[in-house]
Amino acid sequence: MRASQFFIATLKEAPSDAEVVSHKLMMRAGMIKRLSAGVYTYMPMGLRVINKVAAIVREEMNRAGAIELSMPVVQPADLWQETGRFEKMGPEMLRIKDRHDRDFVLQPTSEEVVTDIARQDFKSYKQLPKNLYQIQTKFRDERRPRFGLMRGREFVMKDAYSFDRDPAAAQASYQTMAKAYRAAFDRFGLRYRAVAADSGAIGGDLSEEFQVIAATGEDAIIYCPTSDYAANIEKAEALAPQGTRPAASQPLAKVPTPGKSVCADVAQLLQVPLATTVKSLVLATDEVDEHGAIVKSQVWLLMLRGDHDMNEVKVGKLPGFEKGFRFATEAEVVEHFGTKPGYLGPLNLKQPVRIVADREVAIMADWICGANEADFHITGVNWGRDLPEPELVADLRNVVEGDSSPDGKGVLAIERGIEIGHIFYLGTKYSKAMNATFLDEGGKPQFFEMGCYGIGITRLPAAAIEQNHDDKGIIWPAAIAPFEVVIVPMGYAKSADVKAATDKLYAELQAAGVDVILDDRDERPGSMFADWELIGVPHRLVVGERGLKEGKIEYKARTDAEASLLDAGAVVAHVQGLLGR
RNA sequence: CGGGGCGUAGCGCAGCCCGGUAGCGCGCCUGCUUUGGGAGCAGGAUGUCGCAGGUUCGAAUCCUGCCGCCCCGACCA
Numbered sequence: 001m002r003a004s005q006f007f008i009a010t011l012k013e014a015p016s017d018a019e020v021v022s023h024k025l026m027m028r029a030g031m032i033k034r035l036s037a038g039v040y041t042y043m044p045m046g047l048r049v050i051n052k053v054a055a056i057v058r059e060e061m062n063r064a065g066a067i068e069l070s071m072p073v074v075q076p077a078d079l080w081q082e083t084g085r086f087e088k089m090g091p092e093m094l095r096i097k098d099r100h101d102r103d104f105v106l107q108p109t110s111e112e113v114v115t116d117i118a119r120q121d122f123k124s125y126k127q128l129p130k131n132l133y134q135i136q137t138k139f140r141d142e143r144r145p146r147f148g149l150m151r152g153r154e155f156v157m158k159d160a161y162s163f164d165r166d167p168a169a170a171q172a173s174y175q176t177m178a179k180a181y182r183a184a185f186d187r188f189g190l191r192y193r194a195v196a197a198d199s200g201a202i203g204g205d206l207s208e209e210f211q212v213i214a215a216t217g218e219d220a221i222i223y224c225p226t227s228d229y230a231a232n233i234e235k236a237e238a239l240a241p242q243g244t245r246p247a248a249s250q251p252l253a254k255v256p257t258p259g260k261s262v263c264a265d266v267a268q269l270l271q272v273p274l275a276t277t278v279k280s281l282v283l284a285t286d287e288v289d290e291h292g293a294i295v296k297s298q299v300w301l302l303m304l305r306g307d308h309d310m311n312e313v314k315v316g317k318l319p320g321f322e323k324g325f326r327f328a329t330e331a332e333v334v335e336h337f338g339t340k341p342g343y344l345g346p347l348n349l350k351q352p353v354r355i356v357a358d359r360e361v362a363i364m365a366d367w368i369c370g371a372n373e374a375d376f377h378i379t380g381v382n383w384g385r386d387l388p389e390p391e392l393v394a395d396l397r398n399v400v401e402g403d404s405s406p407d408g409k410g411v412l413a414i415e416r417g418i419e420i421g422h423i424f425y426l427g428t429k430y431s432k433a434m435n436a437t438f439l440d441e442g443g444k445p446q447f448f449e450m451g452c453y454g455i456g457i458t459r460l461p462a463a464a465i466e467q468n469h470d471d472k473g474i475i476w477p478a479a480i481a482p483f484e485v486v487i488v489p490m491g492y493a494k495s496a497d498v499k500a501a502t503d504k505l506y507a508e509l510q511a512a513g514v515d516v517i518l519d520d521r522d523e524r525p526g527s528m529f530a531d532w533e534l535i536g537v538p539h540r541l542v543v544g545e546r547g548l549k550e551g552k553i554e555y556k557a558r559t560d561a562e563a564s565l566l567d568a569g570a571v572v573a574h575v576q577g578l579l580g581r
Numbered sequence: 582c583g584g585g586g587c588g589u590a591g592c593g594c595a596g597c598c599c600g601g602u603a604g605c606g607c608g609c610c611u612g613c614u615u616u617g618g619g620a621g622c623a624g625g626a627u628g629u630c631g632c633a634g635g636u637u638c639g640a641a642u643c644c645u646g647c648c649g650c651c652c653c654g655a656c657c658a
Contacts, residue, residue: 012607012619013593017651027592037650091582092656109658143582143656157658209658218657312655419658456658490617526618533618544617554617 001483003519007044010531020216022465023148025474029535031461031482038145038153042458045535048482049461050156054135056187056479057158057455064180066131066160071113073137077103079112083433094141106139111430111452114161118448119436125165125446128438129173133160135457149462150418160453165440167427170449174206174425177453181421184455185210189477190464193417195221196231197424198313206425210455211417214466221417222399226410233414234313236399237406238359245363250380258375261342263306266368266377277306278361278369278381280344282328282337282353285320299328299336301346303357303390305364308397318356318394337372345369346387347378357390358397418463419456426450465536474536475558478579483517485509485575486537488529490544493522501568502543505553508572514579533558539578541571 009030017034018024026032031046042050058068077095080086086093086105094106107113114132122130135158145153160177164170178194185192190212197209209232211221220233231237260266263277281302286294298320304310315321333341338350346355346369361367362383371378383389403412428447431437437445461480468475478484487509489502502518509516517537519528532540542554542563553571556563557578566574 009591011592015592016587016594019652034650138658140657144652144654146652151657155658159658422658454658459658488617494616522616524616524618524620526616526620528619529617530619542617546617 001517003517003521006517008521008531008535009043009045010534018148020147020150020466021469022150022462025465025469025534025536026148026462029474032149034148038142038151040149040152040154045482046461049476049480050458052480052482053188053460054156054158054457057184057457058135060180060184060187061133061158061160063183064131064176066133066177066180068134069117069132070134070136071107071110071117073107073139074104075107075110075113077105079116079434080105083112083430085112092141092143094139107136108138108140109157109452109454110134110136110159111161111426111450112434115430115434115436115448115450118163119431119434122163122438122448125438125440128448129162129164129169131160131162131173131177133158133453147462149458150466152458155459156457158455158457162451162453164449164451165438165446167449170425170427170451171206174423174451177423177451178208181208181210181423181453181455185421187479188460188464189479190467192420193221193223193230193415195223195417196235197422198232198235206451208423209417209419210421210423212420212460212463212467213415214418214463215416216466217416217418217463219417219419220398221415222412223415224405224407224410225413227405227407229405229407229409229412231406233398234311236412238395238397238399239404239406240359240395241363243363245383246365248365248380248382248385250366250382252381252386253379254371254373254376255379256375257343257377260375260377267306270368270377270379272368274307275305276364276367278345278364278367279304279306279308280346280370281310282333282341282344283315283321283325284328284332285323285325297332299332299351299353300325301344301353301355302396303346303355303361303369304397305358305360306368308358308360308400310396311398314395314397318392318396320354339372339374343370343372343374343376345372345378345381347381348372354392355390356392356394356396359393359395360397362390362393418459418466420460420463421453421455423453424451426452469536472530473534476536476538478538481515481536481538483537484515484579485517485539485541486532487516487518487541487543488525488532489519490525490542490546491522492520495545497548498543498545501548501553505541505543505568505571509575512572512576513581514572514575539575541575 011028014024014028018027030043033041077086093108096104138157139154142153162173164173192212194208194210197207222233222236223230257266260269263279267274267277283300285298287296289295336351336353337344365382367381368379401414405412431448436448440446465474489498491498506518538558540556547554551568552565553568554563555566
């Protein structure tokens with residue numbers, strides 16, 4: 001490719017609406033162009049990257065035995081009504097009507113359509129297992145699209161769906177995908193981690209996320225440096241604390257804590273460790289009738305140590321919380337506690353609430369909590385003596401750095417990640433809803449055991465940039481760079497020697513199968529260098545009269561501080577070596 | 582959806598309070614000079630000032646409504 005015939009649209013300044021580094025750099029490098037909130041044109045330079053990501057994913061999916069197809073972006077509503085998701089998906093699913101006023105949706109995912117295919121075409125157990133995938137445009141009308149390709153409304157996803165005859169076979173299909181994902185992610189050239197994830201209603205451990213490590217990631221990843229344990233913070237279990245509750249040693253005392261409503265302030269004021277305080281979170285669960293109207297509400301008090309945070313996923317699994325929960329309203333808080341939030345505690349309640357204690361809190365003695373009176377806390381609180389034992393003791397909190405690893409092989413560390421892939425075992429959720437069956441050996445219909453597997457194709461380049469950039473621009477891993485090598489001639493139009501050497505090198509690299517771009521724009525050197533560093537091409541060759549006199553061509557990796565000189569005749573072999581060919 | 586902010590040239594911004602010829606930098610075009618780290622000089626092109634209505638002799642500027650976009654919180658590839 002010659003730069004003069006390509007589309008290079010770099011900017012010195014990033015548009016002001018770009019906030020994160022990947023968004024800014026993709027805009028500046030001319031890789032994407034915003035059309036509407038969360039909707040982007042993939043410009044030629046950006047599309048090359050996306051296509052390389054897709055090609056790697058496609059190869060690894062094919063290698064793993066998955067079969068590519070392409071399902072419609074516009075899908076009829078009736079299929080979505082079969083699974084109830086036409087209602088359940090809510091406003092995140094974009095709905096449209098055709099000229100006959102019939103409902104359609106823009107696919108946010110494709111379980112319904114693929115299950116419809118399976119029930120029509122996979123009639124016998126002999127046809128199983130099957131894994132169907134597509135690399136397709138998705139649309140999700142996010143509440144808040146942001147960060148460019150990181151959270152777009154329109155994006156490209158590889159979505160695969162496996163169909164098996166029984167759970168054991170489905171788990172084998174899942175493991176095949178787990179392996180294929182590792183193979184693909186290894187090829188991207190990014191630092192990533194496969195972490196255990198919350199698997200929702202299905203249960204079990206068959207859900208993993210593939211997280212690209214980046215300080216700006218939206219997810220917290222828990223891992224154990226001395227073992228292979230890794231999990232999303234939503235999922236990571238806080239082990240039951242060792243030891244038993246010490247005996248009470250302090251009397252109950254009400255202490256003034258004016259203006260100190262958060263645990264950290266109270267601990268500081270009273271000169272005690274934060275871990276001796278207990279925070280009270282007031283939640284509510286609602287019983288609703290068939291019209292969705294609230295019939296009855298239950299108020300709960302969740303108690304966590306002052307230095308711990310509530311884990312909403314764990315709380316959502318508590319008995320009584322499965323159907324959803326919310327923070328209590330201020331009116332509910334006042335009704336039950338007699339005061340507004342800030343100084344709440346389990347003592348001197350106005351109305352009974354149901355108390356759930358975190359496992360850490362349950363073994364504490366002589367702790368501090370709010371007095372249910374503004375500007376006062378109570379110290380020396382003890383279970384059993386001052387209040388009844390909690391109704392329920394459970395793991396309610398996020399793990400923190402230094403906690404023991406659930407596998408018992410060390411202590412946990414935390415880093416941040418960007419979720420690029422997610423695989424999980426679905427069971428018969430969709431096959432049952434859509435009555436999708438095949439005939440087993442006995443001629444009896446059985447529901448398909450399903451799994452689904454996603455990779456955010458257009459999110460991946462953004463994650464790659466978040467992880468790999470410097471003050472000059474993007475640093476692509478070679479596998480997904482828009483071009484592997486750029487040739488930058490000095491005075492291409494002026495010097496016959498430079499032009500001849502450059503054209504020869506360009507032809508040789510092309511013949512060697514290298515994805516090379518020749519910058520024949522004849523710009524000034526500084527702006528060419530700046531452009532390619534911004535765009536992030538991993539290898540740069542500079543051809544100039546200066547070097548040619550010595551028979552040399554200059555090489556610089558994007559990550560090198562200084563350029564080095566190569567013998568002109570050895571350049572192609574050198575580049576092939578760098579690219580591992 | 583709740584809270585905050587912004588819409589003026591392709592991009593970054595000033596002008597708005599206090600109404601009176603629409604500006605600056607980058608980019609773009611032409612010419613000359615330059616040519617190993619975002620060149621210099623000279624000349625030039627580009628605007629429904631987000632949209633609609635109102636006030637006024639006169640609106641980018643004041644008023645009303647609408648639209649779009651971004652940021653912060655609950656979700657997800």
